[in-house]
Amino acid sequence: MRKVELYRFSLPMEAGVILRNQRLKTRDGLLVCLTENGKQGWGEISPLPEFSEETLEEAEASTLGWLHSWVNGEQAFESALPSVAFGLSCALGELSGFLPQKADYRKAPLCNGDPDELFAVLGAMPGEKVAKVKVGLYEAVRDGMIVNLLLEAIPDLKLRLDANRSWARAKADGFAKYVQPQFRDRIQFLEEPCKTRDESRDFSRETGIAIAWDESVREADFVVEAEPGVAAIVIKPTLVGSIQRCHMLIEQAHKAGMMAVISSSIESSLGLTQLARMAAWLTPDTIPGLDTLSLMQSQLVRPWPDSELPVLDVDALEVVWRR
Numbered sequence: 001m002r003k004v005e006l007y008r009f010s011l012p013m014e015a016g017v018i019l020r021n022q023r024l025k026t027r028d029g030l031l032v033c034l035t036e037n038g039k040q041g042w043g044e045i046s047p048l049p050e051f052s053e054e055t056l057e058e059a060e061a062s063t064l065g066w067l068h069s070w071v072n073g074e075q076a077f078e079s080a081l082p083s084v085a086f087g088l089s090c091a092l093g094e095l096s097g098f099l100p101q102k103a104d105y106r107k108a109p110l111c112n113g114d115p116d117e118l119f120a121v122l123g124a125m126p127g128e129k130v131a132k133v134k135v136g137l138y139e140a141v142r143d144g145m146i147v148n149l150l151l152e153a154i155p156d157l158k159l160r161l162d163a164n165r166s167w168a169r170a171k172a173d174g175f176a177k178y179v180q181p182q183f184r185d186r187i188q189f190l191e192e193p194c195k196t197r198d199e200s201r202d203f204s205r206e207t208g209i210a211i212a213w214d215e216s217v218r219e220a221d222f223v224v225e226a227e228p229g230v231a232a233i234v235i236k237p238t239l240v241g242s243i244q245r246c247h248m249l250i251e252q253a254h255k256a257g258m259m260a261v262i263s264s265s266i267e268s269s270l271g272l273t274q275l276a277r278m279a280a281w282l283t284p285d286t287i288p289g290l291d292t293l294s295l296m297q298s299q300l301v302r303p304w305p306d307s308e309l310p311v312l313d314v315d316a317l318e319v320v321w322r323r
């Protein structure tokens with residue numbers, strides 16, 4: 001006997017979380033719970049505004065279609081919508097046990113501009129020290145200075161930088177010029193420095209700074225291949241698709257000698273803990289990019305260890321469909 005429950009959630013965000021062109025006031029999405037043979041599997045489906053191609057309404061319609069088939073015991077197809085494919089694969093992964101319990105709760109702390117905040121966090125970080133700094137939001141000179149400051153102050157620190165395709169080549173070169181040459185190999189990678197892949201490749205070739213693909217991974221013509229200067233691919237499962245699809249990309253990256261970094265699309269604590277489990281399983285040697293819980297004012301159903309945010313219980317959620 002199969003049972004399904006579909007819930008809708010809306011979690012308040014911290015003030016001032018901006019995604020590309022809009023302020024994100026609440027993080028909205030769906031939780032699905034599948035039951036079979038006394039076992040349960042949960043999944044989160046939360047398309048990210050400005051990043052996902054699908055809307056929440058479209059995701060809900062696709063999810064309902066899938067749930068109808070599944071609960072009637074029919075062969076369940078994989079949704080073409082990445083957020084739906086991801087959430088449903090998590091629920092199935094918990095039901096069948098293919099998504100292991102063991103999680104990697106390490107996260108590369110995110111720095112949005114104030115290096116002082118980062119010092120405290122990094123001081124307390126055990127083991128490998130890796131942080132992620134968003135660049136390209138202010139002047140390239142300032143970005144370069146922050147990178148120098150952090151790498152100089154913390155000798156065992158490595159940095160991941162993310163420019164989100166914001167620089168023209170000249171601006172990117174401006175940034176590189178300010179980073180002291182002896183620090184460049186402690187930049188693990190710089191995500192998508194330039195507007196096009198070719199410009200980013202040229203940037204890496206000329207500056208010796210390693211780069212990573214993030215936005216590119218989601219483009220139709222993307223193939224994982226070893227290239228000089230490309231150190232990593234970033235995988236955001238809510239934007240990429242099912243666990244199986246993510247697994248395939250990660251294997252291709254590892255075969256090509258690249259890192260694969262499982263990263264957040266600002267999922268709730270429920271989705272984030274599942275990403276931490278995927279990371280422990282599929283990328284055990286790489287710290288995942290999951291430092292986004294503190295952008296929210298509340299957790300959802302399952303807590304992240306050591307987070308002090310209140311946890312919203314499933315009973316408080318609106319039921320969309322139950323069978």
Ligand SMILES: O=C(O)CCC(=O)c1ccccc1C(=O)O
Nearest residue numbers: 132164263264265266289290291
């Ligand atoms: O990758 C991380 O460490 C955190 C996640 C992150 O930066 C992010 C989260 C949501 C949307 C876009 C991005 C991004 O990589 O720019």
Ligand SMILES: [Mg+2]
Nearest residue numbers: 162164191214
């Ligand atoms: Mg990025």
